Amino acid sequence: MTASGPSFELSEEHKMIQKAARDFAQNEIAPIAAEFDESGDFPIDTIRKMGEMGFMGIEVPEEYGGAGMDTLSYVLALEEICKADAAHGTIMSVNNSLYCYAFLRFGTDEQKKKYLKPVASGQAIGAYSLTEPMSGSDAGTMSSRAVRDGDVYVINGLKSWVSSAPKADYVLLFTMTDPEKKHRGVTAFIIEANQAGYRLGKPEPKLGIRASGTSEIVFEDYRCPVENRLGEEGEGFKIAMTVLDAGRIGIASQALGIADAAYEASLEYAREREAFGKKIGQFQGISFQLADMKTRIEASRLLIYNAALAKQNAKEKGGRYTLEASMAKLFASETAMFCAHAAVQIHGGMGYSKELPIERFFRDAKITEIYEGTSEIQRLVISRLELGLK
């Protein structure tokens, strides 16, 4: 058994998308990853190329601009992109599993034609905006507001930590239409950026995934037509949570890509680097760390494939895959952090140097334990479901 590959056979179609993503990631993304990490610039050119390859709307039917493939194809491709650069992976994940998936589940045909097609084909960028400065894990308590005025909703408020916001053409926004109803007063809207009443707020200065572009969005009397409401009034919280289940499978795949990259670099280093007259892989202090990394990576992979299959089944038969998605995200993100931490230690000073990508893996891994639901929120979701409390 080598460092890569699942313990069960993938179909030819799955192997093809995996290889296409791997080749693209290694040829086009890996060489520019450090430069974009340093500058924090949004890698729009490679993202457009990913759109041409079908990577920005993998599960979206072809009639709506996507590649018409399944969830396993999506996680395989995303892992490969993230092995080269997690920041590209964030943009891909938000576009696919937060923005596009919301339209597939809740959009009208009109909305899909107008707002899904350009984003699934990668010609436009989609974002998802739930969080506010005082509303993170407790997502049902937001202070932004949408007030109906005839055929429009007038939206005011400040949203924060919006991935892809600096380059987003369209934003799926969650805001309050009826604060008294708490989470049942949240409604989802499709927002066109660059319209009056919409502007970017401060960019969020970040430890990792620096090229993915994250900022605040400010709404000042933004007038959103009623036909741009996604779902009914008050359905927004359920839409947000349903979509986050898909998003969490994406973040798990991102975490797996980071973990894998950290592991493969460590394995190679342990085979080559010598200390005290031996290859460092011959010391159990190193080799046992490699064993733990490999085991956690394969366990993450199986949890992710399981969640992908559960999502695929839910698409065909209905039902939720919340438990599978949260378990995959929890385990894979903690694995990414574990592996990135071990990789720095195994590489010693070189792990801390910007001459190698190891320190970037370490910085990029941390966010996977935080965004789209912290590890604590995943434990809450999993334990509530298991105890029958929800």
Ligand code: COS
């Ligand atoms: N799918 C569909 N519906 C869901 C759901 C899911 N995964 N999770 C919750 N819901 C529904 C519940 O069924 C409930 O419906 P009713 O109003 O009909 O009762 C409603 O949503 C409220 O759920 P719940 O009572 O569990 O809400 P809580 O406020 O107790 O907890 C948590 C919800 C904490 C799990 C949720 O707020 C959460 O996931 N927070 C993290 C948010 C997050 O990930 N932010 C990152 C944003 S992206 S960077």
